[in-house]
Amino acid sequence: MTTTVTSHRPQPPAQPVTLRAKRLPAYAAPAVAVVALLVAAGIVYGAGIGGPVLVVVLGALLYLAGLYAAANAVEGRRSARNRTWSALIHSAFVLAVLPLASVVWTLVSKGAERLDGNFFLTSMNNIGARDANGGAYHAIVGTLEQVGIAALITVPLGVLCAIYVVEYGRGRFAFTIRFFVDVMTGIPSIVTGLFVLAFWVLIVSPFFNDGRPGFSGFAAALALSVLMLPTVVRSSEEMLRLVPAPLREGAYALGVPKWKTVLRVVLPTALPGIVTGIMLAIARAAGETAPVLLVAGGGAAINFNPFENNQSSLALFVYQQAGEASKYSPARAWTAALTLVALVLILTVAAKLLARRNRLGR
Amino acid sequence: MAKRIEATNVTAYYGAFKAIENINLTVEPKTVTALIGPSGCGKSTFLRSINRMHEVLPGARVEGSLTIDNQDIYDRDVDVTAVRRMIGMVFQRPNPFPTMSIFENVVAGLRLNGVKKKSILEEAAEKALRSANLWDEVKDRLGKPGAGLSGGQQQRLCIARTIAVEPQVVLMDEPCSALDPISTLAIEDLMFQLKDKFTIIIVTHNMQQAARVSDRTAFFSIEKTGDPGRLIEYDNTQKIFSNPSVKKTEDYITGRFG
Numbered sequence: 287m288t289t290t291v292t293s294h295r296p297q298p299p300a301q302p303v304t305l306r307a308k309r310l311p312a313y314a315a316p317a318v319a320v321v322a323l324l325v326a327a328g329i330v331y332g333a334g335i336g337g338p339v340l341v342v343v344l345g346a347l348l349y350l351a352g353l354y355a356a357a358n359a360v361e362g363r364r365s366a367r368n369r370t371w372s373a374l375i376h377s378a379f380v381l382a383v384l385p386l387a388s389v390v391w392t393l394v395s396k397g398a399e400r401l402d403g404n405f406f407l408t409s410m411n412n413i414g415a416r417d418a419n420g421g422a423y424h425a426i427v428g429t430l431e432q433v434g435i436a437a438l439i440t441v442p443l444g445v446l447c448a449i450y451v452v453e454y455g456r457g458r459f460a461f462t463i464r465f466f467v468d469v470m471t472g473i474p475s476i477v478t479g480l481f482v483l484a485f486w487v488l489i490v491s492p493f494f495n496d497g498r499p500g501f502s503g504f505a506a507a508l509a510l511s512v513l514m515l516p517t518v519v520r521s522s523e524e525m526l527r528l529v530p531a532p533l534r535e536g537a538y539a540l541g542v543p544k545w546k547t548v549l550r551v552v553l554p555t556a557l558p559g560i561v562t563g564i565m566l567a568i569a570r571a572a573g574e575t576a577p578v579l580l581v582a583g584g585g586a587a588i589n590f591n592p593f594e595n596n597q598s599s600l601a602l603f604v605y606q607q608a609g610e611a612s613k614y615s616p617a618r619a620w621t622a623a624l625t626l627v628a629l630v631l632i633l634t635v636a637a638k639l640l641a642r643r644n645r646l647g648r
Numbered sequence: 649m650a651k652r653i654e655a656t657n658v659t660a661y662y663g664a665f666k667a668i669e670n671i672n673l674t675v676e677p678k679t680v681t682a683l684i685g686p687s688g689c690g691k692s693t694f695l696r697s698i699n700r701m702h703e704v705l706p707g708a709r710v711e712g713s714l715t716i717d718n719q720d721i722y723d724r725d726v727d728v729t730a731v732r733r734m735i736g737m738v739f740q741r742p743n744p745f746p747t748m749s750i751f752e753n754v755v756a757g758l759r760l761n762g763v764k765k766k767s768i769l770e771e772a773a774e775k776a777l778r779s780a781n782l783w784d785e786v787k788d789r790l791g792k793p794g795a796g797l798s799g800g801q802q803q804r805l806c807i808a809r810t811i812a813v814e815p816q817v818v819l820m821d822e823p824c825s826a827l828d829p830i831s832t833l834a835i836e837d838l839m840f841q842l843k844d845k846f847t848i849i850i851v852t853h854n855m856q857q858a859a860r861v862s863d864r865t866a867f868f869s870i871e872k873t874g875d876p877g878r879l880i881e882y883d884n885t886q887k888i889f890s891n892p893s894v895k896k897t898e899d900y901i902t903g904r905f906g
Binding site for chain 2: 550
C-alpha cells in the first residue's frame, strides 16, 4: 500500500546542478544592434526601397530577432525570451516618447523665430497683412483671465463635489452625481461652447448689457469650467478614496468632528494628487479653442476686462493666425503655441512646488 | 477622572451579519481589562462599539445599552465627538497623520478641537510624549514627519496623541501586534503607568500580555464561522489564567482550542 502512495506523489522539478550559467558578454547586445542596422542599411539602400526611417525600423526588427537567436544559442530559451521582451518594452517607451519629443522640437524650432519682446508686448490691433510685427499680448491676457476665472469656479466646486461623493454621499443621490460627472467627461468642447452661447450669451447676458448679447471672456470661462469640472471631480474623488480609512478613524478617535477630519487630515493627505488633477484640467482648458471662439468672440485688441467685450485666447490666436493669409502669421501661430505650452508647464511646475511645500522634509 | 463602563445586552451588526450578541460586562475605573479570544469572535467589534467607532462603517449598527458613568452613549441626543473625546482609541497599526510633524501629530486632537495657544500645546505635547516614553527619542526632531519614525515609535506617538486629549478611557486594539518585543515591553510599561489615570481596555492575541498587563480578562468566542461572538467568561485575570470556571476558556488559554 505505502509504495503505491509514494509513487503517486508528484515529482518536484529537477533541481539545477549548478547555479551558474553562460551569459552573453556585455558587448553582445550593442554589437547585435550595430550589425542589425548595417544589414538593414544594406538591404534598404541596396534594393533602393526607402530612407533612414525604414533602416531604423528594419534594424529594430532584425535586432530583436538577432538578440533572441544569440541569447537562445548561449543563454537558453528563458533568458532569450526575457531579453526580447525587455527590448520590446524599451522600444514601446521610445515609440511613446518619440511623438512628444517631435512636438517639442517642432514647437521650439518654429516658434523661436518670433520669440521676441515685440511678440509679448503688443497685440494684433491695427496689424495688417504686410506687417511683420504684432503679438499675442491680448491673447495671453485672455488665456490667463479665462482659465483663472474658470479655475476659481471649478476648483472649489469640483473638490467639494468629490468630498461629498466620497465622504458623505450615500445611496442613489451620490450614485447619480457620479454618473452625470462621468457623462460630462465625454461632452465635446464645442457643445459646452454652444451651451454657454445659448444660455449665457444669448439669454442671461442681455439683462446686464442693455438687451444686446454680450460676448466676453467670462462667458468663455464659464464654458471652460463646464469642461474642467468632471476632470477635477473624478481625479479628486480617486485621490480622496486613496486616503487610508485608519487615518480618518484616528482623527475620529481623538474626538475630531467629521468636517474637520476631512478638512485637516483627509484633504492635506490627498492634496498632491488633487493638485495634479486640477493642473490636468487647467491644461486641457487652456488649450481649448472652440468655446472661446463661440462665446468670447476673439478680437485683436487688448481687453483686460473679462466681463465686457470680446477677448481672445492663445489657442484661438493660434487658430486664427494659422488660417491668416499673411506670410508673417504662421510664425506668430508657432510662437503662440510655444507660449501656450510653456505657460501650462510653468503653471504645473509652480502648482506642484506649492503642493509639496506643505509636506514635511524628511 | 476614570470612568466605569457598563455594557448591557450589546449586540452589533455589520449590515445583516450579527458580529456580537448580548455582551454584558462592567469595566471598573482605573483598571486594565483584556479582551481575548480567537480571530473573528468580535473582540474588536465590541471595543469599537465602546467609542461609537463601529458605526463609522456603512451599514454597521449597535443595539443594547452601553453606559459610561450611567450615561448611555447611544442615547439619541449624545454627541458622538464628545463620546470619542472621552474615550480615546489606539489602533492595531500605527496611523500617524502623514502630513503632520511629530509635534503636530501629538497635539492634533487639541488643535483640531480648537486649542490655539502655543504654550499650552507645547506643554501638552511634552507631557503626552513623556507619558508615552517617547520624549527623549524625539525631543530634538519634533518638526520632522511622524511617518518617519520606526514602527514602535509611531505606535507610541499614536498613544501620545490619544492621551494628549486627556480622555478618561483608552481603548487599545491589538496595539502591539505589529511591534517587536522591546517596543511591546515599552508599551506594556506605559499601560501600567497610564492605569493610574485612565481606564484601559485592550484587545490582544497574546496570552502572556493579557496575563501581564490586565486586572480583569474577558474571553470571547464563537461556536462556528458565521455565528455571532459571545462573552464566555469574564473574571479577574489571575482566576482566568489559573483556574477558569468554563472549560472552553481553559482550552483556549492552554492552547487546546478547536
